[in-house]
Amino acid sequence: MSKIDVIILGTSGAAPSSDRGLSSVAIRYNGSILLMDCGEGTQRQMLIYGLNISKVKHIFITHIHCDHVLGVAGLVRTLSLYGRTSPLNIYVPKGFESSIRSIIEFDKAIIRYQINVVGVGSGDVVREDGFTVRAFKLNHSVPAYGYAFREDDRIHFDEKRARALGVKGKMFSEIMERKSKIINGKRVRLDEISERTPGRVIIYAADTRPSPSTIRVAANSDLLIHDSTFCDGEAKLAKERKHSTSREAATVAKRAKAKRLILTHISTRYRDTAQLLKEARSVFKNTDLADDGMLIQV
Ligand SMILES: [Zn+2]
Ligand SMILES: [Zn+2]
Structure with a gap:
């Protein structure tokens, strides 16, 4: 059984820093790439970390905040320059399709392949040979959905x-x-x-407060990638801005009995991230903090 590669492309919350790009996670499965969020600079991050952007088949956008979507603008144009002919599917919370279309169409660029922008609510979004991607509700300042990649049982x-x-x-x-x-x-x-071997499950939940829907969907998952914008010291701010502290992310992982937690969407205020990791590990031991380019094999 070959491993599923998960590559964390961007790990910064709201604004980039010199060593962290904006939110995006790539899942490589059966020769295709699925992107979860596509923050500004995602295509360059893919080049740096050795991912072929032509292989992107689906882009799952959690919500329409600039730091999660702006990368779509450049990526779709580069794909056209590369001569893409196969369609690209972009999923976005229902009602926000026009926001994505606006960043695709603003300069009247000629894009010579089909782009399907699909509005999503809770439930299955993609059903393909070997896996399903399901959207689940997050709790953020604007409508937001996390995505669960679920491999079929064998x-x-x-x-x-x-x-x-x-x-x-x-x-x-x-x-x-x-x-x-x-x-x-x-x-x-x-x-x-x-005999049935359960398929592997990868959950992406950013941006969000800790939520019961994440705990439900992440039950016994192999990997949970969760919003971890703040430390304990900024717990009040996390609540106000509808993000999570690293400890809250760890509590979600613990309640869900996830196998592994990766913290991401790190506020640029933390040059040293040791405290974030320490607070999370005090609740859920198998936690790591994402860096750009981090490869996780599930
Ligand atoms: Zn964000
Ligand atoms: Zn946000």
């Missing part, structure tokens, strides 16, 4: 057991499709002749 037949029950040839694919089949007058169910 099913392996227990051949010995299946054959003992009379399953052969085409029957395997029939049972896989219909979940059961009558063989020799007896119903044989998929679950009695197979």
